[in-house]
Amino acid sequence: MKEIVLPVHIGFIMDGNGRWAQRRFRPRAFGHRAGVQNMLKICEHAFELGVRIVTVYALSTENLRRPPEEVEELFELFRTYFGKKRARLLELGVKFNVVGDVSPLPEDVQQSLVELAEESKDFQKGLLNICLNYGARQEIVRATNAAVAAGRFVDEDSFKELLMTGDLPDPDLIIRTGGEVRLSNFLLYQAAYTELYFTDRMWPAFSRRDLEKAIENFSARERRYGNVRGSKA
Numbered sequence: 001m002k003e004i005v006l007p008v009h010i011g012f013i014m015d016g017n018g019r020w021a022q023r024r025f026r027p028r029a030f031g032h033r034a035g036v037q038n039m040l041k042i043c044e045h046a047f048e049l050g051v052r053i054v055t056v057y058a059l060s061t062e063n064l065r066r067p068p069e070e071v072e073e074l075f076e077l078f079r080t081y082f083g084k085k086r087a088r089l090l091e092l093g094v095k096f097n098v099v100g101d102v103s104p105l106p107e108d109v110q111q112s113l114v115e116l117a118e119e120s121k122d123f124q125k126g127l128l129n130i131c132l133n134y135g136a137r138q139e140i141v142r143a144t145n146a147a148v149a150a151g152r153f154v155d156e157d158s159f160k161e162l163l164m165t166g167d168l169p170d171p172d173l174i175i176r177t178g179g180e181v182r183l184s185n186f187l188l189y190q191a192a193y194t195e196l197y198f199t200d201r202m203w204p205a206f207s208r209r210d211l212e213k214a215i216e217n218f219s220a221r222e223r224r225y226g227n228v229r230g231s232k233a
């Protein structure tokens, strides 16, 4: 890759698993399985390139309203990858952090997530946030209620700390695969000045080279944060 400005924090909206599978005349669950495998591959590449924080949208609050068979299949995949195949995740050498309300997930899956966070807590290569049953609106409402319950006013920074992503830096770049041009309730507060990148590629087919292209595209952008070109202020 040529000289580039790397994003410190990338978010992925990993969309398109179902359509990818259906186009191959396979069940949607086949796409989800391929999607998890691709998540491992793409996260590994992102950290190898030097990205420090990756946040993946694995399950939205709204996704739990899908047909129960599909939700069950997703839970089964979580059971496999956070449980039996956890070594594959730990090989990434990064710290894991779960973002979202995991209480509707099966108890054994919740338990393996706790173990995953514990086993990886000293890993240094980066941080991988996995958003599970995550919704930004719910997160904002929850944070607001926490402030009210504590009887305190907040400012932008103290409010941000009440969010589930805590004091992490905001994402520099959010990549959404699958062709839709929307955020679907992902990091709404944190993404105020995030660069957004949309691609028609379905998530299971999103390649290492596609990631590099997205980063090159990011690198060529000018982030002005409401200011004027070239200002140092």
Ligand code: IPE
Residues within 6 Å of the ligand: 014, 015, 016, 017, 018, 019, 020, 058, 059, 060, 063, 074, 178
């Ligand atoms: C994204 O793929 C994964 C999850 C939402 C769990 P989809 O399942 O939304 O795939 P499409 O968008 O239907 O193709």
Ligand code: IPE
Residues within 6 Å of the ligand: 013, 014, 015, 016, 057, 058, 059, 060, 063, 180, 182, 184
């Ligand atoms: C967004 O994809 C959520 C995840 C990728 C986990 P969806 O497939 O749920 O989004 P919509 O329904 O197309 O907005």
Ligand code: MG
Residues within 6 Å of the ligand: 015, 016, 017, 178
């Ligand atoms: Mg989708």
